[in-house]
Amino acid sequence: MSGSPGPLAGFDAIGPRGPRGHEPEPSASPRTWIRDLALGVRFAAGGGREGWTRTLLTAAGVGLGVSLLLLAAAIPAMMATRDRKEAARDTSSMTYIAKPTDHTLLIADAGTTYHDKDITGVLVHPEGTAPGRPPGVDVLPPAGHMLVSPALKKLLASAPLLRERFPYTVDGTIGKAGLLGPAELYYYAGSDRLTARDADYTTGNAERVSGFGYQRASEPMGPVLDLLLVMVLVVLLLPVAVFVGTAVRFGGERRDRRLAALRLVGADIRMTRRIAAGEALFGAVFGLVLGALVFLLGRQLASKVTIRGISAFPSDMTPSTPLTLVIVLAVPLAAIAVTMLSLRRTVIEPLSVVRQGLGRRRRLWWRLLIPAVGLLLLAPLFGTVRGDASVNQYQVALGTVMLLVGVTAVLPWVVEVTVGRMRGGPVAWQLATRRLQLNSSASARMVSGVTVAVAGAIALQMLFGGVGGDFRSSTGADSTRAQAQVNVPVTSGSQTQAAMRQIAATKGVRQVYGYVESGATQPDASTARTTDFAYLPVKVGDCPTLRQLADITSCRPGSTFVVPPGSDVDDGGAFAKYATPGGRVDLNTPDEKYTGTPELWTIPKDARRAAARVDPTGSTSYGIFATPQAVDVSLLRRPGSEIMVSLDPEQPDAIEYLRNTGATFGPDAYVSMIRNVTEKSGYIQLRRGLFAGATLTMALIGASLLVTMLEQLRDRRKLLAVLVAFGTRRTALAWSVLWQTAIPVVLGLLLAGVGGIGLGAALLAMVGEPFRADWGGVAAMSAIGAGVVFAVTLLSLPPLWRMMRPDGLRTE
Known part of the structure; x- marks a missing residue:
């Protein structure tokens, strides 16, 4: 009853010699690597029902991560498309035109709000026979008529109170080229009440323009917003990378037993590791394909989803080619690297599998070294992120990643030390603690993604709270007297x-x-x-x-x-x-x-x-x-x-x-x-993007955890059936599974709180703000993380109940 260790566990083994005193073997040639990887692919593809089940679970875990990575790669292109469309219909800073021509028209902004939904509108009045037209509009609406976006048309039909505000006849809809997204509320209305402003803007109520399309200069974000942007990307994407690394190691115990059989027929240790890497490579590539399909399917559904006011057309969500290539190459290479690293502490002999982790405690020093290096990278930036100073985004990202990865590196050691001292208790508690004592790596690995996500969220919340005053200002208004x-x-x-x-x-x-x-x-x-x-x-x-x-x-x-x-x-x-x-x-x-x-x-x-x-x-x-x-x-x-x-x-x-x-x-x-308070638009947009990304990341966390839980239960199916056959109560087994999840989750969340507060303190020092911990936010983030894990545990109980049937003792 043992599982594979954490992704960094190989560093616990020391000395120049390999396991059990074997001398280091010479490096294999590229041809040997290709041969052994191909053999691993053959085993994965031809392993029957058991092999395909393992491969599908790996592909599901990797695919969920890849789909979110592709989504992240598509966001820059989506935002660039939105900016291009907005510029194509903009007329805000064109030069003053004194006299009308055949191509001029009068325009005036006519935006409004309905139940906190912003509606953007433009009143138009052509002055000539060939006026300019905005994108997505074939013919400008005459006076008393309007063209609306499909979303606004639907809203007007369902909101009579809002319809009273628009004394216009709807003639049609605006095309996709003239809208930032399918959920945008936008309209053009014809009006004969517009008069051109004079040069001094003392008379008139409309601008005279010759057409649409103006590229306004983008407002610089500033160093603090740059820091926030880097942190948002790291916090949202690092848990994805952790889950991808976890998914390629599904089925580790069964794989190791197969590798022992290969040792029996003459394969050496390094060959078995390369074969195992080939199996993981097959699952990762399969996951790449599955992730691409999930992304394409999700992209088609994107027009139906609006998160914090952000929506997009499917055609606008196309990942950039360089980022796509990075994902396609990085995921298979990561699968090979993680598999090779995880087998460094596993001795695969011809007749058995022995895990070094059972007899040797994990070492702490190198685990603490990782966050220490991250802190050293961030320390030179303390007090420098302010004013017009430039931010070394790569240094910030690397330091932040090292600190968060350090949290996951320390987690297996904390779990091992804690559960090693647990004794006694009810049957369910003893089953859970004994399982964790025999193999704490799998449980720690399962909650490592949640730990990273919660730690990053706590740090990011501290940073937002610390710098929020820079982007939020009091108007001095009193909304209790008038609203x-x-x-x-x-x-x-x-x-x-x-x-x-x-x-x-x-x-x-x-x-x-x-x-x-x-x-x-x-x-x-x-x-x-x-x-x-x-x-x-x-x-x-x-x-x-x-x-x-x-x-x-x-x-x-x-x-x-x-x-x-x-x-x-x-x-x-x-x-x-x-x-x-x-x-x-x-x-x-x-x-x-x-x-x-x-x-x-x-x-x-x-x-x-x-x-x-x-x-x-x-x-x-x-x-x-x-x-x-x-x-x-x-x-x-x-x-x-x-x-x-x-x-x-x-x-x-x-x-x-x-x-x-x-x-x-x-x-x-x-x-x-x-x-009473106003906020800068860049800060608001970044916060909206954070909430949208956090929603998707938490959904991925839940789905990946469920896949991981099902994989672990599948590996323990025969053990569960044996325990039931010997009279163990099913409720005791169910509670033991819950405790096996709860103990690492509690330890992981405590570690996430410490790591998140530490990272948050470093970020506040970078922007020159005093340390200020939002304990309510820490509790909220921890509760969300715990809630996701326990929800997944509850969803895994029905399949657990089925696996405890006596027919689970069957074998072939």
Whole structure:
């Protein structure tokens, strides 16, 4: 009852001589290697039902890993395709066009949000007979019509509330060339309400363009984001490599017994190892083919899957040729290397198989040397990953891999030392501990991938938590006072007041805080010989609104308040000079030169001073604050509007009703949520990619663990049947299998916690952040890893129950 040791176990054997004192044999020629590998392939392919079962299990484990590796190789091409498509439909930074031509058209952004789903839209209006067309569109939609993505068409059909927001007739769908992915919500709508902006952007609501397609310069990620990207790739892909290395060693015990028979007919030790490598090579190549088929099948289903808002067309997910070649060559070579290394501690004699690991404890020193080397690689980078500094990505990746591999190297030693001291207990516990004492390598190897994944996730979570403040900033807003902001383009104060009344009547709106914003100047501006006119902000709103802008205790219709500027505003003392109770100001604010007739207004003598207050959006303003009864808003020149809305928390679709109302105000109007915190887009995209990749990696971990568990049960089938035949209770055997999994899992997760916190501390030191462990995150990551393992164990119980039948004693 013994299993093959861990992938690095061969280093425990010391001395120049081989096992049992055999002298080292001369290296075999390439021709001999090819012959013996081919013989191993023949044994694997012609080994009957038993051989093909072993080969299929190996292929299944390798295939799952290869499919994910191919997916990782396809991601760069997919992202490049997305960038190319986005550039092909972009018009954002084209030069200003003053006059219309046959090829020009007017466009305006008209994006919106529905239940946290971003919908991107563009309003178009052709100005000539041959306007440019975006990719995926044959004919631009006329006014009142629109073209939508298939996903948006489906959403509109299932969401009547959203359909009210689009007063357009759907004429068709956008082609694949014009969409970033099958789940993208995108549309083009024709509108006759667009007018071209002037060169100063003071009038108009749309851009005049001659076509689509603009390659904007990519924003540099910065050293911290580069570090995060490297860490994400290492944490997601290293567990895959561990599982591939585990899969090529399935069926080790039965293989070794066959190799002993080959020794009986004259094969030497090195020949048997090469034959074993040939068997593993066959399973690995078969796994390559299976993995490619799984990837191709999964790629066809990619259009049905959306992870964190990311989707892709199957044709966009094509792995790059260099990365594909690396995978095709690395997997078979790794299968040969892992097999040769695993047999270094196994003595295969003509009549028996003896594993050196049973009589000699594993050595710890070289296992600790691996993470120590990784730490030495990362130490020179401490405090250097900041500002505009460049990051040596290869050094970071190698150091991180060494630290994580060191965790898996120490795990077999920890399991062996721990289970070696276990004695007594119930029958199930004794069966489990005795099995682990005889062969702890297989169990440690089974959970090594989970250990790596959890350790990497803990380190990555610490790094994200440490640098999150660099990409996350407080807006100063207070979303408890108002939850949304409505921007409505107006040309008069009466329009703002009408918009406020319409918003207040919207379902789910609890309170509207809105004011008309304009300016005043010195009373003698019309006759002054100067171009440096005083500017005095004027804000007109009701009392509840003014209380959001200033600390006001008493307010009634007709009240006026003077709110002086803060120390950060330098107006040359103009506000203190002119904005005084009883003083006169001119509401006809000039630009560079005074035009028109004066609109003199006297500030009421009972106007009181008040201190400015941060409004719900996080802004602080000053000026002359007045209620509508104190000043006629029709006298204000070039008025603007600011409308903040408090929503009813008991109406879950309140924000959607408000967005529908906002859509009626025209293409320039928009509704935005008031958020207390904002995050940079690059950080958000990287975090979304991490969650998407982590989902796939955990799925692979679960599937690979299940295959590994079934392979181990298959190897123990006769033993289980014998125990049942001698009267051992099935429940005791089931519990023993559970304990055999639980003990290495607990030890592996404890080691993952230590290794992950250590790696996280090193990463935080690299970015110059103090050590800060997220114990809640450590517990969560450990719970997820344990949950995956125990779920797989429960799924393996039905086949375990079948293997404990008496007919398992049959043999041929």
